[in-house]
Amino acid sequence: MSAPPWKIKVVEPVTLRPQPERRQALEAAGYNTFLLRSDDVFVDLLTDSGTSALSQEQRAAMELGDEAYAGSRSFFRLEGAVQEAYGYRHVIPTHQGRGAEHLLAKLLVEPGFLVPSNLYFTTSREHVELLGGVWIDVSIPEASDPRSLHPFKGNVDLVALEHVLAAAAPERVAFVRVEACLNMAGGQPFSLANLEGVRELTLAHGVPLVLDATRISENALFVKEREAGFADVELPELIHRIADLSDAAVFSSKKDHFVPIGGVLAIDDDDLAERARELVVIYEGFPHYGGIAGHDMEALAQGIRESADEAIVKHYVSQSAYLGGLLLERGIPIVEPVGAHAVFLDAKRFLPHVPQEEFPAQALAAALYLAGGVRSMERGIVSGQHGDEPYDGLELVRLTIPRRVYTQEHLAYVADVVTDVFERRGQIPGLRMTYEPEHLRFFQARFEARGAFLEPVEAVAVAEP
């Protein structure tokens, strides 16, 4: 792992609670890591969303926030930053990514309309389906195979997409969605050649191509490093070229743009943007702030510039590679290749004795917390199952790395905790769901253990932090 291109100026204390307190906290949270208090967490790898460290330049820019309701100069700075980095003509701020997804779905989805996409993201699919749209997975099969070493597991299966587009009347396809660094597959990139293929198909069929550009910077870096012909292209140029292939984009700015809150809906088409501005006033706020503050827009504009800094992006991706490398050396099953923002444990291979209906990834995430105060996120049947449909898809635990927050020592500690849990995996039983919310159940579902859950030992075989 390379030395980070930043140093630390402000710190936030963290403590490792004693094991009995962690057990109490876990039980109170119903074995759901979303329901833990952050004060009870030692290393928080729940998400990279809104958890990054701001730069001094972002904090300084926040002092210049213009909180005018309309015509805020902070909006125009944000608009300029998005236009310069990505080239979209119209910029609509939203409170976060799902705010942009909501507007996009309202604009383009009607009952029965199709949305072909590389795999799915939970909130993206939910907004489409709430409006009666039909989500269609057109990811390549390798995306769902944790062992496949395909370098671009975020690619769209162009033959499958062509079939969908050819079979549907064009006006019944709301849009084709392509997600950068495909989250649910392990943070896996698409290749530029593949995106060009998608572009050709969407143009031929007259269907809009919408990018989920939330993690576009890391995707561009992987293109530079893995795809022939791009090694000498500057990262900002590559990011722009990716965006140029789409008609619109949604961004959760809480990831690549280093802000605690904020999102963007970016659109080229004038009429669509006009309609989006009519909607944003209903659901988010005036188009010149879209549900965030003037100072948030300043931090966001500056964050967009930093998100194209190759040294920053490279170091970030090297953190996942470092953690993934430690786990691979120890024979721990993870999704390969290691993706952009996280290391994903393969719970099916980690806990082969726990059947998928007993939520192995949920149980593993709970065990990591209990063993070492490490918080991760379930990305398996709890998040992925669709109503009553059978689910045999990916069963992963995501160790997600916030940007510019944790040191190499933290990551080494996490690897030790995962190793300890791997050695004691026989002591992890499945779970029973005791409360199931109707929508996006993973956020607030509760569980209980089906048996004794990890021996109650304080002195686990990990180096003390």
Ligand code: P71
């Ligand atoms: C992540 C998140 C945050 C999250 C969302 C839902 C469940 C658990 C955690 C958010 C994304 C994303 C992509 C590709 C849109 C959103 C929504 N990811 N697209 O990975 O990854 O953005 O959270 O700002 O509303 O932990 P939002």
